[in-house]
Amino acid sequence: ALDNSILFEQTKQTLSLREEFLSVASHELRTPLTILRGRIDLLALTLRKFSIPGEIQKKILPTIESVHHQVNRISRLIDNLLD
DSSP, X not given: OHHHHHHHHHXXXXXXXXXXXXXXXXXXHHHHHHHHHHHHHXXXXXXXXXXXXXXXXXXXXXXXXXHHHHHHXXXXXHHHHHO
């Protein structure tokens, strides 16, 4: 019974460390993506708001949308990894 009690406490400590690691990893992985997503959105908004020639918008907006899509994809992969 004493061995089981010791093993149980060690398991609780290990799980607590794992949860702490996942919390820190989640924050560190998501923070740059959040900033990147915000900058991409701001860039797209700026292109649409100001008088940027249509040809330039047609070339740049698809690239911005592609980058946004990839950021979302990476975000989903991180969510799946951390779940």
